[in-house]
Amino acid sequence: MALALVFGCDATPPPHPNSAPGGVPDKVLRVTFQAAETGFDPVKVSDYYSGTVIEAIYDPLLTYDYLARPAKLVPNVAQAMPAVTDEGRTYELKIKRGIYFAPDPAFKGRKRELTAADYAYAIRRFLDPRNRSPYAFLFEGKIIGLDELVSQAKKSGRYDYDAKVAGLETPDRYTLRVRLKAADLNFSHVLAFPLVGAVAREVIEAYGDDSASHPVGTGPYLLKSYTRSSKIVLEANPGYRGKIWDFDPGTDPVNREIAARMAGKKLPLIRRVEVSIMEETQSRWLAFQKGQTDIEYQLADVAPTFMTEDGKLKPEFAARGIKLDRSVDPEIIYLYFNMQERIGGELNPVGGFSKERIALRRAIAMSYNVADQIRIIRKGQAIRAEYPIPPGVAGHDAGYRSYIQYDPRTANALLDKFGYRKGPDGYRTQPDGKPLLVRYSSTPTERDRQFDELMKRSLDSIGIRLAIHKDRFPELIKLENECRLMMRGAAWIADYPDGDNFMQLLYGPNSRQTNGACYQSARYDERYEKSRRLPNGPERDRLYREMTRIMEVDTVWLLTDSRYRNALLQPHVVGYRKHPVLHAEWLYIDLAAPSGR
Amino acid sequence: MPAYITRRVLQFVPTLLGVMLLVFGLFSWIGGDPAYLLVGKIPNPEQIENIRRQLGVDQPYYVQFWIFVKQVASGDFGASWATNERVSAIFATRLGPSLIVLLPMLAVSTLLAMAAAMLVAHVRGSLTDRTIMIGCTVGQSISILVYILVLQYVLAYRLGWFPVQGWGNGLAENLLRYSALPIIVGVVVSLAPDIRLYRSFFLEEINQDYIRTARAKGMSETRVMWVHVLRNAAIPIVTNVMIQLPGLLAGAFLIERFFSIPGIGREVILAVERSDFPVIKAVTVYVAIATMIINLLADLLYKAVDPRVELK
Numbered sequence: 001m002a003l004a005l006v007f008g009c010d011a012t013p014p015p016h017p018n019s020a021p022g023g024v025p026d027k028v029l030r031v032t033f034q035a036a037e038t039g040f041d042p043v044k045v046s047d048y049y050s051g052t053v054i055e056a057i058y059d060p061l062l063t064y065d066y067l068a069r070p071a072k073l074v075p076n077v078a079q080a081m082p083a084v085t086d087e088g089r090t091y092e093l094k095i096k097r098g099i100y101f102a103p104d105p106a107f108k109g110r111k112r113e114l115t116a117a118d119y120a121y122a123i124r125r126f127l128d129p130r131n132r133s134p135y136a137f138l139f140e141g142k143i144i145g146l147d148e149l150v151s152q153a154k155k156s157g158r159y160d161y162d163a164k165v166a167g168l169e170t171p172d173r174y175t176l177r178v179r180l181k182a183a184d185l186n187f188s189h190v191l192a193f194p195l196v197g198a199v200a201r202e203v204i205e206a207y208g209d210d211s212a213s214h215p216v217g218t219g220p221y222l223l224k225s226y227t228r229s230s231k232i233v234l235e236a237n238p239g240y241r242g243k244i245w246d247f248d249p250g251t252d253p254v255n256r257e258i259a260a261r262m263a264g265k266k267l268p269l270i271r272r273v274e275v276s277i278m279e280e281t282q283s284r285w286l287a288f289q290k291g292q293t294d295i296e297y298q299l300a301d302v303a304p305t306f307m308t309e310d311g312k313l314k315p316e317f318a319a320r321g322i323k324l325d326r327s328v329d330p331e332i333i334y335l336y337f338n339m340q341e342r343i344g345g346e347l348n349p350v351g352g353f354s355k356e357r358i359a360l361r362r363a364i365a366m367s368y369n370v371a372d373q374i375r376i377i378r379k380g381q382a383i384r385a386e387y388p389i390p391p392g393v394a395g396h397d398a399g400y401r402s403y404i405q406y407d408p409r410t411a412n413a414l415l416d417k418f419g420y421r422k423g424p425d426g427y428r429t430q431p432d433g434k435p436l437l438v439r440y441s442s443t444p445t446e447r448d449r450q451f452d453e454l455m456k457r458s459l460d461s462i463g464i465r466l467a468i469h470k471d472r473f474p475e476l477i478k479l480e481n482e483c484r485l486m487m488r489g490a491a492w493i494a495d496y497p498d499g500d501n502f503m504q505l506l507y508g509p510n511s512r513q514t515n516g517a518c519y520q521s522a523r524y525d526e527r528y529e530k531s532r533r534l535p536n537g538p539e540r541d542r543l544y545r546e547m548t549r550i551m552e553v554d555t556v557w558l559l560t561d562s563r564y565r566n567a568l569l570q571p572h573v574v575g576y577r578k579h580p581v582l583h584a585e586w587l588y589i590d591l592a593a594p595s596g597r
Numbered sequence: 598m599p600a601y602i603t604r605r606v607l608q609f610v611p612t613l614l615g616v617m618l619l620v621f622g623l624f625s626w627i628g629g630d631p632a633y634l635l636v637g638k639i640p641n642p643e644q645i646e647n648i649r650r651q652l653g654v655d656q657p658y659y660v661q662f663w664i665f666v667k668q669v670a671s672g673d674f675g676a677s678w679a680t681n682e683r684v685s686a687i688f689a690t691r692l693g694p695s696l697i698v699l700l701p702m703l704a705v706s707t708l709l710a711m712a713a714a715m716l717v718a719h720v721r722g723s724l725t726d727r728t729i730m731i732g733c734t735v736g737q738s739i740s741i742l743v744y745i746l747v748l749q750y751v752l753a754y755r756l757g758w759f760p761v762q763g764w765g766n767g768l769a770e771n772l773l774r775y776s777a778l779p780i781i782v783g784v785v786v787s788l789a790p791d792i793r794l795y796r797s798f799f800l801e802e803i804n805q806d807y808i809r810t811a812r813a814k815g816m817s818e819t820r821v822m823w824v825h826v827l828r829n830a831a832i833p834i835v836t837n838v839m840i841q842l843p844g845l846l847a848g849a850f851l852i853e854r855f856f857s858i859p860g861i862g863r864e865v866i867l868a869v870e871r872s873d874f875p876v877i878k879a880v881t882v883y884v885a886i887a888t889m890i891i892n893l894l895a896d897l898l899y900k901a902v903d904p905r906v907e908l909k
Contacts, residue, residue: 036867038680046637132648134637212681228682228690229867230764230859278762279854279863282746286754286761474629474872481633481640495638513639 036229039212046134058197058217071497088183189496297567321571395499695860702783714795736789
């Protein structure tokens with residue numbers, strides 16, 4: 001007590017930053033990140049938190065409608081949606097005139113207008129070997145002439161930004177034409193990717209290796225101050241062209257209520273965004289309850305504290321005016337089996353396409369209780385994933401039901417039928433009498449230990465001996481890329497909200513990249529290639545359903561769950577809806593003057 | 598004395614080399630391939646090779662170790678693999694916040710522990726002594742995590758005496774407002790083991806012949822305790838405090854994480870999570886060097902205070 005008096009006695013909460021003198025609201029939004037950012041150079045980051053800040057600072061050519069679900073592409077800096085010709089090989093966009101970069105010393109006092117060349121430059125940067133961009137795959141092997149530029153750079157040691165690239169043209173100051181090596185109807189999603197915002201070459205060259213601390217864009221916010229791994233302060237960009245809140249709310253009552261309050265307002269309405277890095281759940285939870293933060297969505301560990309079992313906000317929180325925005329992340333979590341007959345030089349007991357092997361995989365999948373995973377490990381904060389494309393993503397089929405459901409009794413019968421006999425120790429052998437040992441790989445974390453236990457219990461229930469292989473995450477990824485893991489739990493979150501981003505995970509040529517199961521199926525691949533040539537629609541959806549059934553019949557994956565995202569909002573936060581792929585919703589919301597504070 | 602100092606400084610070299618070999622070996626053995634952490638969601642072999650080449654982890658181990666030696670010699674550990682921030686800048690910006698919390702914490706806990714230890718040593722065997730010692734044993738067996746969770750909840754959230762977490766821009770704001778609760782937590786955590794340790798130092802002095810002589814000569818108990826016992830017991834106490842400091846800088850990560858203090862400890866954990874070897878290397882080497890220097894200073898201090906101590 002004495003120390004509290006000497007030091008900073010905090011009995012009176014600090015004045016809310018939205019209560020500015022004179023009654024004029026000075027709108028400051030306070031949010032948290034649960035992990036530190038890595039920087040704000042769009043080509044150099046891959047983490048969610050850096051990406052969120054980048055999204056607020058830079059402008060991609062296209063973006064997504066704030067309220068439409070599944071997410072819908074709309075023009076951003078482009079005057080209109082791209083003109084797609086040559087059966088999906090050529091994309092041409094015209095950008096709006098009179099858009100300027102935020103002032104920066106790199107511009108030497110001049111106003112710097114945004115041009116199509118800035119986008120061409122931004123795209124080139126992804127493949128510059130010096131940048132070692134985690135998102136280089138967005139453009140690798142796609143744009144005519146760009147990979148050749150990379151090859152030349154490897155020979156000469158210099159990546160030539162001035163060299164002509166046939167597939168990346170700017171016929172005039174405001175037109176960008178991208179020519180692809182192969183038809184790709186999803187390339188518009190790449191152009192809407194928040195990291196593919198325009199960057200000014202002068203800025204990148206001025207700051208060199210420190211470009212990650214000097215983000216300069218044309219977007220709604222600019223970086224005001226930055227203490228690495230601690231605090232990021234953004235301020236509304238005074239030169240921002242502005243947007244009008246004019247989204248179609250559809251029939252959703254919450255959206256309609258939002259539209260009633262927000263329609264016609266000029267964005268952004270929040271003047272300042274303060275992001276604090278708080279790694280610990282207790283700190284975030286207490287800070288939110290004390291009113292020190294306005295939006296908090298990283299509280300899965302304590303969700304039962306504020307939510308009822310049926311996913312509603314507990315009455316005591318609702319009574320305080322706190323609001324809950326609940327959505328399902330655009331992700332799938334799944335267990336995969338290595339489909340190869342051999343792993344290295346050894347026989348893989350779960351791989352191959354013989355009936356016995358399929359029966360074994362099916363039995364393992366049927367023995368795993370996904371409901372327990374959701375109830376115990378996720379604390380109820382997830383839904384069962386039945387389809388490889390999650391909700392909110394184009395191509396999702398809400399009515400689809402997987403063939404593979406929890407049924408240990410049938411799983412045991414299946415193993416008996418296909419000759420996996422139990423020995424005196426209660427564990428089964430292979431049909432040829434050899435010992436059967438299934439290896440499951442995971443990281444040495446507390447969370448993964450829970451998965452290990454559930455897996456062990458499941459396999460014990462069908463008499464299969466399990467070995468847990470522990471390794472660090474990068475080593476597991478390395479082994480996965482060499483097709484050397486037998487079984488592992490994996491997750492995939494949407495890079496862009498289209499089914500293709502998920503269905504490619506089982507495409508044969510993607511083995512040793514994203515296809516961790518190393519699944520090779522001519523039937524699947526043929527349909528996948530056909531789907532790539534189709535726009536989102538019933539015909540492509542039919543192909544996706546067929547592909548999913550093929551995968552289930554072969555039992556390559558057991559889809560487990562997709563997690564809920566529960567965002568808690570203080571009473572004065574107006575207009576918030578979690579978007580599946582846009583994360584800096586700050587642009588679209590408002591803060592009402594706080595009452596009774 | 599100069600010969601002694603020279604000899605000790607020369608001993609730094611093999612010790613540091615041992616530390617470097619240990620951290621290099623451990624990282625190479627269990628650290629995992631950093632290229633797979635940095636490559637992103639869709640890796641390809643060319644990109645992995647490119648990253649390995651840029652980080653230098655494609656080189657033979659002896660070449661990598663030689664680069665490490667040169668980094669230690671020049672004091673330039675390059676840039677963080679994860680953020681590209683210069684390692685020197687990481688230290689320059691994170692050291693201040695750590696010291697703002699740790700120095701007052703050490704000072705307060707040392708003074709309180711000394712006072713309590715002197716009291717219980719003076720009344721050794723009494724009910725007060727036993728009660729405090731039992732309390733210390735119990736307090737010492739409780740995890741620091743429990744102290745943080747409970748004190749943050751009660752003092753910051755329930756009673757509202759302190760901010761739940763945060764960090765500002767000015768020294769006064771950080772020291773008086775944001776560091777107060779972390780300092781209290783640190784003091785509470787260290788009090789129990791410190792009292793037990795310091796009590797033993799005081800008891801050792803109280804049982805010395807010169808104290809018996811002082812008492813026999815009629816010196817007041819207050820003077821005996823506050824002048825003679827305290828002055829001599831203070832030497833191992835100060836040594837102990839100094840030795841703690843380098844380890845505390847890196848070890849205070851839990852306090853820094855819970856109270857959002859942008860200090861060195863938090864950065865160390867981040868570096869480990871990200872397999873950020875340049876930062877891990879720098880922290881290990883700096884802590885080792887600081888520990889060696891402080892040990893040397895402590896030995897010199899012994900000599901300065903007690904001329905009977907012989908430096909060999």
